[in-house]
Amino acid sequence: MDTSKARSAILGRIRKAQARPASVADFERDTAEAYVAHHPLAPRPGVGPDVTAHFEAQALRMMCTVARIRALDDAPAAIAAWLAAHGLGGAAVCWPALGALPWGRSGLAVEPRAPSGDDKIGITGAFAAVAETGTLMLLSGPDTPAATHLLPETHIAIVAASRIVPHYEDGFALVRAELGQPPRAMNLVSGPSRTADIEQTIVLGAHGPYRVHVLIVEGA
Secondary structure, three states, rough: OOOOOHHHHHHHHHHHOOOOOOOOHHHHHHHHHHHHHOOOOOOOOOOOOOOOHHHHHHHHOOOOEEEEEEEHHHHHHHHHHHHHOOOOEEEEOOOOOOOOOHHHHHOOEEEEOOOOOOOOOEEEOOOOOEEOOOOEEEEEOOOOHHHHHOOOEEEEEEHHHEEEEEEEEHHHHHHHHHHHHOOOEEEOOOOOEOOOOOOOEEEOOOOOOOOEEEEEEOOO
16 A cells, blocks of 8 residues: 555645645755764664674574575575475565575575465565664565565565674664665564563564574675
8 A cells, every 4th residue: 555645645734734835845854864964873782893793693682593695596595495494395475676586496486476364484685684683674665575574474584794784873874875765664673573462471473473584695
């Protein structure tokens, strides 16, 4: 569902109530960008010299499983081996952006489309990853649908080592530098979905995948 028109209408009414022009003036945008660029950052935790290793350690702490591969084209074989080891079969959906990978050579039946309620495994990339907490930063788009990491029981994410940043502020800065503004949805994924609402007992998969496997591409 495209909600951009409704959002524009709501923001337009707010601007009208504030006696502002219907559209954002250049000086308003410049003022906001200058504030973001020069606003002092809060203290941030250290992540050490090896950002990739810190991300891996934090992802494991968040109950992900993690493996490293040398190149993106190695992903299908690595995923096939991991799925076989866990008895999860070889049928999956992936982001359309990953559709050109050699899935068939690894014996996988991977369809580059958004998932339905029957799909058990979703394979995505990641815009970036945050070492601070072992978090994946996923941006929605036509070739990167958010449903791929929200609906299936198992989420497999492929992230380039070069896209692992130390802190959240670095990830948000990357979005601004490369996209100008965020897309309709930005999801921050820190391990499997979980809840402790009932008797303080951790339950995985309550609101999304209960299994998250991360592949770090060291050569990308």
